[in-house]
Structure formats: structure tokens, C-alpha cells
Amino acid sequence: MSEKSNELFILTQKAQKMERINEEVALNIYLEIFENYTPKISKTYDSAIRLLEKRNRCQEALAICNQAIELIHAQEVSGVVSRFESIQDRLERKLAEQGKEIGPEPKKSYTFKPIHLAVPxxxxxxxxxxxxxxxxxxxxxxxxxxxxxxxxxxxxxxxxxxxxxxxxxxxxxxxxxxxxxxxxxxxxxxxxxxxxxxxxxxxxxxxxxxxxxxxxxxxxxxxxxxxxxxxxxxxxxxxxxxxxxxxxxxxxxxxxxxxxxxxxxxxxxxxxxxxxxxxxxxxxxxxx
Known part of the structure; x- marks a missing residue:
């Protein structure tokens, strides 16, 4: 496993664990993941979308959903594309109801940088x-x-x-x-x-x-x-x-x-x- 893959694995495990403890912390870790990595597991996309949609951050959720669909079609992420297409439809309906324009992924501003120090x-x-x-x-x-x-x-x-x-x-x-x-x-x-x-x-x-x-x-x-x-x-x-x-x-x-x-x-x-x-x-x- 490469160093970058190892970092992604550690962050993903931490985010999944923090979902059971504090969803806000978990969401920020997921956002850090999507800012710096391309996850290969559909569950990571699903979790981030769910936490964002729960907070009515549908534009950000849709951007991640679109990314998942694109990567599944390209066979870079394992997952069921019809599931994400269903989520995509739901998010687009919500945005239309809110009168918001469906556009590209908004610029991320989160810069959470966990400190990693190797100790024997x-x-x-x-x-x-x-x-x-x-x-x-x-x-x-x-x-x-x-x-x-x-x-x-x-x-x-x-x-x-x-x-x-x-x-x-x-x-x-x-x-x-x-x-x-x-x-x-x-x-x-x-x-x-x-x-x-x-x-x-x-x-x-x-x-x-x-x-x-x-x-x-x-x-x-x-x-x-x-x-x-x-x-x-x-x-x-x-x-x-x-x-x-x-x-x-x-x-x-x-x-x-x-x-x-x-x-x-x-x-x-x-x-x-x-x-x-x-x-x-x-x-x-x-x-x-």
C-alpha cells in the first residue's frame, strides 16, 4: 500500500468511527478526504452525501454524487450506479424546490490537517x-x-x-x-x-x-x-x-x-x- 493510499485508509477509518461519536467531526474528515484524495469505495461517497444532505447542504452533496456516478461508469469506484442516480434525482429536486441553481462543486475551504508523527x-x-x-x-x-x-x-x-x-x-x-x-x-x-x-x-x-x-x-x-x-x-x-x-x-x-x-x-x-x-x-x- 502506497503512502497516499495508507493516509486515505487511516482518514476513512477515522471518519467512519467518528460517525458513531460526532457527525460534525466525521463530515469534516470526509470533506478533507474529498479535497485531497479520490476514494475508491462507494460507501465513502454515500456517507459524505448523507451527512451533507442531512444538513441541507445539497449542492455539495450533489457534487460528490456526480463524482461517484462518473467514477463508477469509469470503473474506478465499485458501486451500483443506479443507486447514486436515484440520489442525484432526489438532490436535484430538492435544489429545484429551493430555487437554487444546480452548478459545479463549490470551492472547499476546510483544511483539517491531522498531525502524523512516527514514533517507535x-x-x-x-x-x-x-x-x-x-x-x-x-x-x-x-x-x-x-x-x-x-x-x-x-x-x-x-x-x-x-x-x-x-x-x-x-x-x-x-x-x-x-x-x-x-x-x-x-x-x-x-x-x-x-x-x-x-x-x-x-x-x-x-x-x-x-x-x-x-x-x-x-x-x-x-x-x-x-x-x-x-x-x-x-x-x-x-x-x-x-x-x-x-x-x-x-x-x-x-x-x-x-x-x-x-x-x-x-x-x-x-x-x-x-x-x-x-x-x-x-x-x-x-x-x-
């Missing part, structure tokens, strides 16, 4: 295992309050007006995220989890099982944060690792936006929090 996995695993056995994570009981909240939710991490000009001192890598996610999903009440780095902000999202309490949701979020900070401190020795009463040094370099819930719908949230870089504590918002 064996070293990270070794340090993380050592850290795991020296940090009493399973004794946590966390209810941190009282610091200023970041505005917006996980979807607000992606601002099309911004560019990736911020230099990150301690980049969060895919390997760190995978280690932390593997650790948190060992909990039977965690159904899925994801971490999205965007410039100097980390979006943390966890899908929990029905019946999970607010207190337990907060506890799981802290466990996830500590697992990530542990992996980071193993890679960057000058970062202090998390302890029983601290999250570690990593989060003095990142703002945090945290959502925990039964789904990515706000009414299903069981905990929602944030942290600014200068703060030592998490701020948990009151749920409706």
Missing part, C-alpha cells in the same frame, strides 16, 4: 505499560468543577476560517490515541471512543452503555485523558505523567472539549466538559 511503537508500549502499573487509575473518583469553559462542542473544533499555523510542542500521534483508546475500551460500559487533535485543541468523545451515570461518565473521561497523557509522557520524557490527583503535563499544551453520551445527540449526553490550557482542572457543564 515498541518504546511507547513499554513506557505505557510501566506507567499503567504505577498509576492507580481504577481508584479514581472525579468531580472537578470551577474553571472557565470553552465555547461550543466537539464540532466547533473545525473552523474553516483558521489555518494550521500553530506549532505544537508535543504532538499527539495516532499511536498515542490508539493506546489510550485500547485502554479505555477495556471498560465494559464504553462502547466506542475517539480523540481528534485539531491544532492546539483535543476533542475527546466517548460512547457509553445505557444506564451509565453522570459520575461514571466523568470518571471514564478522566481515565481516557490519563491514558493519553501517559502515552504522551512515555514519548516525551519532559512531560510529567498523570498521577492519582493530576492529569499530567500534556493538557497544559492543549485545550480540551469533552463529550460523553449514549450517542452523538446532545439530548443523550451524560457528561460534557472542557478545559483551557492554563487551568489545572476540568470544567463540567450542567446537563439539561
Amino acid at each position: 511503537l515498541a518504546i511507547v508500549l513499554l513506557f505505557f505499560i510501566i506507567l499503567r502499573f504505577t498509576s492507580p487509575y481504577d481508584e479514581l473518583s472525579v468531580d472537578l468543577e470551577g474553571k472557565e469553559s470553552l465555547e461550543g462542542g466537539l464540532g466547533s473544533l473545525f473552523d474553516p476560517e483558521e489555518t494550521d499555523t500553530i506549532e505544537i510542542d508535543y504532538p499527539v500521534t495516532d499511536e498515542m490515541i490508539q493506546l489510550a483508546t485500547d485502554e479505555i475500551t477495556k471498560n465494559v460500559d464504553v462502547k466506542d471512543a475517539g480523540i481528534i487533535p485539531q491544532r492546539d485543541t483535543l476533542g475527546i468523545a466517548i460512547i457509553v452503555a445505557p444506564g451509565t451515570s453522570e459520575a461514571r461518565s466523568k470518571e471514564l473521561a478522566v481515565l481516557y485523558l490519563k491514558a493519553l497523557a501517559g502515552a504522551a509522557s512515555a514519548t516525551y520524557p519532559d512531560l510529567a505523567p498523570p498521577k492519582e490527583d493530576t492529569l499530567g503535563d500534556l493538557y497544559s499544551h492543549y485545550d480540551l472539549v469533552i463529550t460523553v453520551g449514549l450517542s452523538n445527540d446532545e439530548e443523550d449526553f451524560t457528561a460534557k466538559g472542557s478545559k483551557n490550557k492554563p487551568s489545572k482542572e476540568l470544567y463540567w457543564r450542567k446537563l439539561n
Whole structure:
């Protein structure tokens, strides 16, 4: 697999996973895919079209649909052309009803650039295992309050007006995220989890099982944060690792936006929090 194909595969897997956690984040990853790659799987086109149409962004959805039809005819994408032709008809009817001109694909402005940094996995695993056995994570009981909240939710991490000009001192890598996610999903009440780095902000999202309490949701979020900070401190020795009463040094370099819930719908949230870089504590918002 070429480097470009590997990058496309990683982004596609991340987008598909984030669909179950936060659709806005997933959509922005799909848009990044279509801006820089030509997907070969029809499901990628179908998912992007569905998320765009759901948000009434029919012109963008139609452009991707037209691309899918063209590539299926050229046998560059596997898929059923009649299905996309049906979607094409539906989108064109919607645009006609809205009185909008059916034109070419609008210019994309999203520039989400995930940071990729190769770190020897064996070293990270070794340090993380050592850290795991020296940090009493399973004794946590966390209810941190009282610091200023970041505005917006996980979807607000992606601002099309911004560019990736911020230099990150301690980049969060895919390997760190995978280690932390593997650790948190060992909990039977965690159904899925994801971490999205965007410039100097980390979006943390966890899908929990029905019946999970607010207190337990907060506890799981802290466990996830500590697992990530542990992996980071193993890679960057000058970062202090998390302890029983601290999250570690990593989060003095990142703002945090945290959502925990039964789904990515706000009414299903069981905990929602944030942290600014200068703060030592998490701020948990009151749920409706």
C-alpha cells in the first residue's frame, strides 16, 4: 500500500468511527478526504452525501454524487450506479424546490490537517505499560468543577476560517490515541471512543452503555485523558505523567472539549466538559 493510499485508509477509518461519536467531526474528515484524495469505495461517497444532505447542504452533496456516478461508469469506484442516480434525482429536486441553481462543486475551504508523527511503537508500549502499573487509575473518583469553559462542542473544533499555523510542542500521534483508546475500551460500559487533535485543541468523545451515570461518565473521561497523557509522557520524557490527583503535563499544551453520551445527540449526553490550557482542572457543564 502506497503512502497516499495508507493516509486515505487511516482518514476513512477515522471518519467512519467518528460517525458513531460526532457527525460534525466525521463530515469534516470526509470533506478533507474529498479535497485531497479520490476514494475508491462507494460507501465513502454515500456517507459524505448523507451527512451533507442531512444538513441541507445539497449542492455539495450533489457534487460528490456526480463524482461517484462518473467514477463508477469509469470503473474506478465499485458501486451500483443506479443507486447514486436515484440520489442525484432526489438532490436535484430538492435544489429545484429551493430555487437554487444546480452548478459545479463549490470551492472547499476546510483544511483539517491531522498531525502524523512516527514514533517507535515498541518504546511507547513499554513506557505505557510501566506507567499503567504505577498509576492507580481504577481508584479514581472525579468531580472537578470551577474553571472557565470553552465555547461550543466537539464540532466547533473545525473552523474553516483558521489555518494550521500553530506549532505544537508535543504532538499527539495516532499511536498515542490508539493506546489510550485500547485502554479505555477495556471498560465494559464504553462502547466506542475517539480523540481528534485539531491544532492546539483535543476533542475527546466517548460512547457509553445505557444506564451509565453522570459520575461514571466523568470518571471514564478522566481515565481516557490519563491514558493519553501517559502515552504522551512515555514519548516525551519532559512531560510529567498523570498521577492519582493530576492529569499530567500534556493538557497544559492543549485545550480540551469533552463529550460523553449514549450517542452523538446532545439530548443523550451524560457528561460534557472542557478545559483551557492554563487551568489545572476540568470544567463540567450542567446537563439539561
